[in-house]
Amino acid sequence: MTEDLQTLDYFERKSKGFFRKQKVRIKHKLGWLGVPEIIPCRGFASYAAGQAFIAGALTEDKGLEKLDGKNTLGENILAMLKRYSGDQIPSARVKVELSNATKELVTEENGIFKTKLPVNFVRKKEKTRWLHYHAELMDKTGVGSEKYSAQGEILVPGSDARFAVISDIDDTIMVSHSTQTLSKLRLILTHNSRTRKPFPGVEAFYCAxxxxxxxNDANPFFYISSSEWNLYDLIDDFCTFNKFPKGGLFAPRNTSGHFKFVETRWRKPRT
Structure with missing residues (x-):
């Protein structure tokens, strides 16, 4: 069996229901069937609790090239159609590693995986920093197939943080026309992360x-979006390109546990 057919077989085995299997076969015939991809969420950890919250999604990688502000209308539309044709992969085994802690998870029906892992901090009053974790697909996608893995980041607010900012993305920092269906659809189809517009002045305000x-502070930011995981990289690139402060980036529809964890583990503000 060729590698191409092995990938098709893997996605068919993970697809539940007649119509989802047919969708996989149609994408294969069109040459649109991708390979598994792990999308790690930028998570959160607490010095006081000694825990980190890790989440991510296992999806179909569409092999999309990063677009810029010079792409044509047709290129933007095609890229977005491919993006939305991707499927999330349920019932797959994903191993996450953070320092010496390891846990094997099974993705949910929507392809999401999430867990808490212990973190052994030497000191409890260090400055804000980022940790890195590793996520790897443990399923065999075919004989001799490559391993699929990704590196994720975890924000650890420290002694140089006086308060935290939790910000929505749609129509808060990014012009989205969330309540206007046609305008929203036009933006999604015809623009990319480099041509979507931020609200004027918000970047400077957030940096302040x-x-x-x-x-000299490092007050942490947590960004939330109601978008699906297939837009995660687009939102991340939008924030980076427009120079918003780097922070945790969550999709609350699928990782609501993140916010309960942030709320209960965030230390009381200093007086």
Whole structure:
């Protein structure tokens, strides 16, 4: 069996129901069937609790090239159609590793995986920093097939953080026309992460909040979006390109546990 057919067989085995299997076969015939891809969410950890919350999704990688502000209308539309044709992969085994802690998870019906892992911090009052974790697909997708893995990041607010900012994305920092269906659809289909517009002045305001009144703080940011996981990289690139403070990036529809964890583990503000 060729590698192409092995990939088709894997997606068919993971697809539940007649119509989902037919969708996989049609994409294969059109040359649109991708390979498994792990999308790691930028998570959150607490010095006080000694825990980290990790989440991500196992999806179909469409092999999309990163677009820029010079792409044609047709290229933007085709890229978005391919993006939305991708499927999330349920019932797959994913192993996550953070320092010396390891856990094997099974993706949910929507392809999501999430867990808490212990973190052994030497000191409890360190400055804000980022940790890295590793996620790897443990399923065999075919004989001799390559391993699919990804590196994720975890934000650990420290002693240089005086408060935290939790911000929506749609129509808060990114013009989305969420309540206007046709305008929203036009933006989604005809624009990409480099041509979507931020609200004027928000980036400077957020950077000022991040640095605090003395300019030396590292107040953490947590961004939330109601979008699906197939738009995660688009939102991430939008925030980076427009120079918003780097922070946790969550899709609350699928990782609601993140916010309960942030709320219960975030230390009380200093007086």
């Amino acid at each position: 909040l991040h640095l605090g009144g003395n300019g």
